[in-house]
Amino acid sequence: MSIxxxxxxxKSTLPKQVTLVAVSKxxxxxxxxxxYNAGQRIFGExxxxxxxxxxxxxxxxxxxxxxxxxxxxxxKYMASFVSLIHGVENLKLLEEINKQALKHDRIIDxxxxxxxxxxxxxxxxxxxxxxxxxxxxxxxELKNIRVIGLxxxxxxTEDENKIKEEFQLLxxxxxxxxxxxSFNFKPEIISMGMSGDYQLAMxxxxxxxxxxxxxxxxRNYSI
Numbered sequence: 001m002s003i004x005x006x007x008x009x010x011k012s013t014l015p016k017q018v019t020l021v022a023v024s025k026x027x028x029x030x031x032x033x034x035x036y037n038a039g040q041r042i043f044g045e046x047x048x049x050x051x052x053x054x055x056x057x058x059x060x061x062x063x064x065x066x067x068x069x070x071x072x073x074x075x076k077y078m079a080s081f082v083s084l085i086h087g088v089e090n091l092k093l094l095e096e097i098n099k100q101a102l103k104h105d106r107i108i109d110x111x112x113x114x115x116x117x118x119x120x121x122x123x124x125x126x127x128x129x130x131x132x133x134x135x136x137x138x139x140x141e142l143k144n145i146r147v148i149g150l151x152x153x154x155x156x157t158e159d160e161n162k163i164k165e166e167f168q169l170l171x172x173x174x175x176x177x178x179x180x181x182s183f184n185f186k187p188e189i190i191s192m193g194m195s196g197d198y199q200l201a202m203x204x205x206x207x208x209x210x211x212x213x214x215x216x217x218x219r220n221y222s223i
Contacts, residue, residue: 004038006215021065023212048074055081072096080104086151087113089125101144109148116152116166127173134180149189150174167204
C-alpha cells in the first residue's frame with residue numbers, strides 16, 4: 001500500500017486523544033512530502049543533522065520531533081525550529097536546551113525519558129530521578145524549557161506481558177509525577193508505542209505514538 005493509504009489506515013484506529021508522530025528517519029524527502037500531502041504534519045527524526053536538512057527543504061508548517069538520543073553539543077542545530085524533544089534524560093541536557101532556546105527567544109517543549117525497559121541499551125532516568133529533578137531548584141530556574149510529559153521505550157521482545165508491564169510503569173510514573181506540576185512542568189503527554197506495539201501502548205494510556213515502518217515501509221540503514 002501507499003504511504004497515504006498506510007496513514008489513513010493507522011489514523012482510522014486512533015482515539016482522538018492520541019497524536020501520531022510519523023517517524024521519517026532515513027527516509028527521503030519525497031516520502032515525507034507524500035505523507036505531508038496526505039495530511040500528516042508531525043514527523044520524528046533521530047539524528048539532528050538529518051532533521052535540520054529536512055526542515056530546510058520541507059514546508060514550514062511541519063512540526064519536527066527529535067525522538068533519538070540527544071547529544072548536548074548538537075542541540076544548537078535544532079533549537080530554532082524543533083517542536084518537541086522526546087529523549088531528555090538529565091538536568092545537564094535540559095540546561096543546554098534552555099540555553100539554546102533563550103538564544104532564539106523560544107520555550108522548547110521536552111519529554112523526560114524514563115527507563116522502563118530491562119535492556120541496558122535503552123536510555124532514560126528512573127522514576128525517582130525524575131521526581132527529584134522536577135522538584136529541584138536548578139529545574140525551577142529553567143525559564144525557556146517546558147516539560148510536557150514522559151517518554152519511554154519498551155524492551156524489544158515478543159513477550160507481550162513484559163511490554164505491557166513496562167508501558168504500565170510509564171503510565172504509573174506519569175500519574176505519580178502529575179501533582180508536581182509547575183510553570184515549566186505541564187504533564188500532558190505519554191509518548192510510548194511504535195509500529196509493533198502501539199495498540200497495546202494506547203490501551204495502557206499512551207497519548208502519543210511513534211510509527212515509522214508501518215507508514216513508510218522498512219528503513220534503509222545503509223544510508
